[in-house]
Amino acid sequence: MSALRRPTLPLGERPPLLQMQAVDKVFGGTVVALKDMNLVVNQGDFISLLGPSGCGKSTALRIISDLLHPTRGKVIWEGDHGIGDLGVVFQEPTLMPWATVAQNVWLPYRLRGKTYNAVKDEVLEALRLVALENFLNAYPRELSGGMKMRVSIARAMVTNPRLILMDEPFAALDEITRHKLNNDLLRLKDKIGCTVIFVTHSVFESVFLSDRIVVMAARPGRVLQELRVDAPYPRGEEFRTSAEYAAHTRAASGALKEAMGELA
Amino acid sequence: MTIAENRPLPVVEALDEDEARRARARRIEGIAKWALPVVMMVLAIAGWAWIVAANDIPHYILPGPGRVWASLVEDWGMLLDAAYLTGWITLLALLLAVVGGAGLAILFNQSKMLELSFYPYAVILQVTPVVSIAPLIFIYVDSKIAGMLLCAWIVAFFPVLSSTTLGLNSVDHNLRDLFRIYGASRWQKLRYLQLPSALPYFLGGLKIAGGLSLIGAVVAELVAGTGGIGSGLAFRIQEAGYRLNIARMFAALSLVAAMGVFIFAALSIFSHLLLRKWHESALKREG
Numbered sequence: 001m002s003a004l005r006r007p008t009l010p011l012g013e014r015p016p017l018l019q020m021q022a023v024d025k026v027f028g029g030t031v032v033a034l035k036d037m038n039l040v041v042n043q044g045d046f047i048s049l050l051g052p053s054g055c056g057k058s059t060a061l062r063i064i065s066d067l068l069h070p071t072r073g074k075v076i077w078e079g080d081h082g083i084g085d086l087g088v089v090f091q092e093p094t095l096m097p098w099a100t101v102a103q104n105v106w107l108p109y110r111l112r113g114k115t116y117n118a119v120k121d122e123v124l125e126a127l128r129l130v131a132l133e134n135f136l137n138a139y140p141r142e143l144s145g146g147m148k149m150r151v152s153i154a155r156a157m158v159t160n161p162r163l164i165l166m167d168e169p170f171a172a173l174d175e176i177t178r179h180k181l182n183n184d185l186l187r188l189k190d191k192i193g194c195t196v197i198f199v200t201h202s203v204f205e206s207v208f209l210s211d212r213i214v215v216m217a218a219r220p221g222r223v224l225q226e227l228r229v230d231a232p233y234p235r236g237e238e239f240r241t242s243a244e245y246a247a248h249t250r251a252a253s254g255a256l257k258e259a260m261g262e263l264a
Numbered sequence: 265m266t267i268a269e270n271r272p273l274p275v276v277e278a279l280d281e282d283e284a285r286r287a288r289a290r291r292i293e294g295i296a297k298w299a300l301p302v303v304m305m306v307l308a309i310a311g312w313a314w315i316v317a318a319n320d321i322p323h324y325i326l327p328g329p330g331r332v333w334a335s336l337v338e339d340w341g342m343l344l345d346a347a348y349l350t351g352w353i354t355l356l357a358l359l360l361a362v363v364g365g366a367g368l369a370i371l372f373n374q375s376k377m378l379e380l381s382f383y384p385y386a387v388i389l390q391v392t393p394v395v396s397i398a399p400l401i402f403i404y405v406d407s408k409i410a411g412m413l414l415c416a417w418i419v420a421f422f423p424v425l426s427s428t429t430l431g432l433n434s435v436d437h438n439l440r441d442l443f444r445i446y447g448a449s450r451w452q453k454l455r456y457l458q459l460p461s462a463l464p465y466f467l468g469g470l471k472i473a474g475g476l477s478l479i480g481a482v483v484a485e486l487v488a489g490t491g492g493i494g495s496g497l498a499f500r501i502q503e504a505g506y507r508l509n510i511a512r513m514f515a516a517l518s519l520v521a522a523m524g525v526f527i528f529a530a531l532s533i534f535s536h537l538l539l540r541k542w543h544e545s546a547l548k549r550e551g
Contacts, residue, residue, distance in 0.1 A: 083446060088442060096439065096483075107446070111446045111447065141544075
């Protein structure tokens with residue numbers, strides 16, 4: 001996977017990767033989970049979907065990953081799209097408890113019929129990226145919450161997918177671990193140049209991580225507005241304490257308040 | 265990324281008071297775990313011997329432990345043969361229960377239609393007492409051995425079926441989604457996801473099935489009666505009863521009990537070996 005690093009172009013110059021066109025999702029004929037969602041995802045984007053519970057963030061991810069079919073509208077990928085184009089990280093680490101760390105990371109390849117020896121280098125490389133290369137033979141129960149999440153991220157990245165979907169991956173972790181994993185995630189993204197759609201409840205997380213924040217509102221779930229965070233990467237602690245960060249946070253908080261039906 | 269959190273805590277030699285108390289409690293419990301049952305057993309046997317001696321109870325009503333022991337030694341050859349037969353029927357029935365129960369569970373899991381068609385009848389077979397089915401079985405099945413196996417199997421397969429079914433359906437839903445996203449085939453999903461998820465449930469059912477297959481084998485022997493090769497432990501108990509050889513009844517009974525304990529212990533160890541690396545039930549926690 002290391003050979004396939006894709007350069008990230010500046011915002012506005014990135015070629016499109018996938019589009020959601022006028023996507024509606026209605027459950028049981030009455031519950032409108034998503035209404036007229038349009039989103040263009042470009043190569044190299046780090047997009048946060050930010051919004052209150054029930055705004056359709058997770059539904060949007062499930063539609064993109066083809067776990068759900070849209071009621072109306074469609075999702076269009078640029079170029080050939082196949083299995084392995086997508087990596088997913090859930091809110092829980094979602095590891096197989098009976099399998100070792102290495103076997104868990106091997107899974108996406110294993111399901112495509114590749115033996116462990118054939119992809120050993122890729123598995124090792126992915127684990128090296130999350131600094132767990134010394135835990136190949138550990139079982140998930142032997143790892144801390146943050147380490148399990150890193151295994152989950154390594155599994156999502158191992159096939160070098162075009163798009164990584166992350167559904168509130170750090171929500172269940174403590175603040176210190178979350179900060180650390182946010183830093184790590186940006187470093188990883190910089191290293192492999194992937195495209196990320198990241199669902200979160202947290203204004204701070206969305207501003208720190210992403211260059212595009214898509215603010216969504218509930219009932220019906222819809223896109224309210226998009227904010228751009230044009231601060232350059234790599235971002236680190238100095239960004240987290242900068243005036244620029246504070247300004248973006250204020251703007252995103254205002255947008256989120258509006259999304260929740262309060263006046264900004 | 266650092267791996268500071270992975271460094272082990274420094275080991276301190278000195279135990280504080282809490283730690284010392286906990287260590288002491290652990291040590292005492294470790295001894296009591298086997299010592300107490302042994303003491304209880306000795307007390308019970310002594311009490312039994314005393315009651316028989318003090319009340320002058322004739323041995324054809326209640327033999328003392330000494331007489332039971334003597335019978336065990338004296339009839340050892342015959343009892344061992346009987347235990348051998350009962351043991352074989354039990355093991356074969358258990359094996360068939362595993363193959364049948366787990367196989368049916370997988371079939372039901374793969375085809376909802378099959379499950380809807382046959383599951384109710386598996387339940388009916390289970391809830392009908394085997395004692396009442398057994399006489400019919402021996403009318404239609406010529407071979408005693410086959411009849412006994414069938415009886416034992418009917419009792420034993422259901423726990424394997426129901427717990428494996430539960431296990432196959434208890435897959436983490438996120439993992440299920442992940443397998444779908446990665447385009448796993450039905451077979452891959454079964455092999456890499458559902459079967460490992462179901463393993464702890466299956467092993468739970470297996471432990472119950474072990475005891476039940478012994479019960480099934482004993483019931484089958486009692487129903488099959490004297491004809492043909494009927495010379496298992498249950499048959500020996502019945503036969504000794506007719507001859508008022510109560511000591512031999514006790515001796516044979518103790519062998520049946522020992523067999524049950526052995527099966528349970530063996531299955532527990534088997535289950536522990538399979539799960540010890542990853543499953544909660546097999547993990548030891550500190551503190």
